[in-house]
Amino acid sequence: MGEIHPIVVHFAVTLLFAAPLLFWLTKLPALYFLKDLVGPLNGLGSGIGIFALWTGWQLANTGFYAGEDFESHRFLAFSVVIIGSIATIFLLFNRHQNIFSDYLIKVLLLVQGVLIVATGNKGGMLTHGDKPWIKTPHSLSLNKMEGSFTIYDGLIQPIFDLKCIACHQETNKNGGLSLVNFESLMEGGSSGPVIQSGEVNQSLLFERITLSKSSTKYMPPTGWPLNYDEINLIAHWIATGAKKEANLIDHPLTDMRLVSYVEEVYGIKNGFQSKIEKQNGTMWTEEIENILKKYPQYLQRIAVNTNWVSLKIDSFYSADILEEFSNITTSIAWIDAGKSNITLEDFALLGALPNLVRLSLDFNKWDNQAVSQLVNYPSIEFLNLYANPVGEEGIIQLLNEKISLNKLIIGATQVEEGEKSGIIKNYPGVEIL
């Protein structure tokens, strides 16, 4: 039932706004006879409001919504229903004689209105992002997509849905064109096909959206026009073949402005993204807080808005301390142990380190044997082995196992230049320096 929350909410909101409005209108002599309707109307609104609370509850149970905005939305929604119900009771009691002061009721209805606006604002933030009054909804419905989704479904159809289908759907096929899905788009309109694969300028649709706005042929004739980036996205999709299944990995965006637009509006990162940017880390607990406070010279929270921790190990480290750090092993994401003389045995004291993504071991004494043990840390993305006595063998063992590796520094090791170029050629997915 969660998915009907928005529609139920809007019923409740309409009634809870209508009732106060009517309350004030019935102060006019001409409308005085409607006075007794106000109470029932507000009551109905509050009743539907309670139903909306329940649907909202169901929606929240899906787990998609959490956080501060959600908490405030829920709190405010409860307040609306409570104030609404109290106001209703007062209104109903006052039907025949003035038991409660008119002034009190006015205040209650006013508060009710203000609370509704606040609730709506918070709810909007949950679905539309931080500026619900000005942002268009499609911009966030696609948040957090990975780079491999299809361009048409992910980027193009939403533009049509928002700005075209009012006039181009099966029941209202202006110009004989329906834009509800890929198939109907490809069927074209009364002038024939509107998309010519690979030929942006030959495509009627592109022509119609790039005409001068004063032209009678300009699309859309009314409503929100397409913006520069939306037009460029459509051009990109047509130029790369206008295929239904085309994705951003096979057809990467080359225009920097588009890349950052897509990132900003759809939350799609084109380049490499670290695991710790995609996930937020294990829960922040008092234990973590305490250990960070105890060893500020070793441990630091990586950023205010994440739960990941970085660890710096210098040559004065002791095995006991490392063992203590193993208590927060899942939180540690970065380790800088350059010039620390740390050994593999001591390193192992830190625990499983399942989320270790950056590891700097430069200027240490790690050899083939030690380096090959790093395969036990599944998340390493960046590994610095500069100036360690490791050779080709150890590096290859590591590369054969470690699929998460993105960048590997092997300068000043025992890997010779010739061997290095061989490794670089054999492992194209990893940047090896």
Added chain:
Amino acid sequence: MNLLDEALFERHQLSTRRHFLKACATGLGSMAMGSLLGAPDPKIPHFIPKAKRVIFLHMAGAPSQLELFDYKPLLKELNGKDCPPSLLEGKRFAFISGVPQMLGPQANFSRHGQSGAWISDLLPHFSKMADDVCFLKAMHTDEFNHAPAQLLFYSGSPRLGRPSMGSWVTYGLGSMNENLPSFVVLVSGGKTPSAGKSVWGSGFLPSIYQGVQCRAKGEPVLFAANPNGMSASERKKTIEAINQINEKKYQTFKDPETLTRIGQYEMAFKMQMSVPEAMDIQQEPDYIHEMYGTAPGRASFANNCLLARRLAERDVRFIQLFHWGWDSHGASSGESLDNGFLQRCKEVDQPMSALLKDLKQRGLLDDTIVVWGGEFGRTPMLENRNGVANPFVGRDHQTDAFTIWMAGGGIKGGLSYGETDEIGYSGIKNRVHVHDMQATILHNLGLHHEELTYHFQGRDFRLTDTAGRVVKEILA
């Protein structure tokens, strides 16, 4: 002043009304400053940083983009023609007056790397690094004289009194190294920048955040070494005693500057050991010296580049290099495109390329942002000072278009961002203002440029003043 006078003066100073008020105040500021006492003072960034440190290579005087990166074939054709009046209307120049002539590129250009970046043959070493750097070709600024432009570049305001970028960064992120200053400045070319030490000053931030200038020649930091006859343990005792007195004073007056003082004494003592070690480039192997073209014992840009790498390795947060002598007006041989400029290019080409290469091979470029640039650009017109041709070839100051490059630390390599018009006079696409550059650097360090503020004289201040946009398009 003799000792007695000094003591009396001190006493009078202490009993002013201001000090009375300060002493009685419960010391709101003091709580924030308390953390300064412990040496490493890491603060948590606003979001996951891409970079931990910055190396800024500033070419003081403003190098000509038209001889280095911004290739304009049309300008070659227009060489020697009078500048059309439409380009001069409403413009103000530092020196050009009357009708100047257009000046074609004074170097040959070719494309380099897989990215095909245009780089002139004046930078043969650097052109090999094309795929590692991101060129911002439509930079612009508001100031056309050196000092205000440098201030704007580093402090976000063309007037004196604001903290410099390095101070903001160390204020925002704290120190990563308890033995070295977090913000180190190295100067070469014989002169400090026109804006003076304010470009590494801490402005209204506590002065613990100001840049520490180190010399490449002789004692790295003046007066840090013990005087003859004073042993290290004696020195230590002296400093401990002074700090105890200062701490008492702090307890009474809660003046944050006292804390700075204490911190500086402690730092100075630690620096007696750590600085000479960090600054001793003799320790480097021969192949490194060859790579950078360094000559130990001389104050040169090459030495400073190598020092920059050594400091970066030791986790100094902000390393600021200034190289003087890029103001190629053509009024003298030293400051002309046909002589001094060529010298400057030779001086910086190899070391800056070596620095990039060296940082890269050590894995340091990954979390170090390197920035290269001057405070503004130069005109596509030949400078005619006071309407008369200069004895040498040169260009005047220009605010509307210049090139800088950035590399490492979460910046996309092999990218040319922004475009200027056909003669390189104005940016026409993807323009980046100095404030935008500042916002971008802070962003990659994990700092939100609008949230990194300091309350002073009744309002919050920030590096990017009231502007600044993170240039997301150049982020890796």
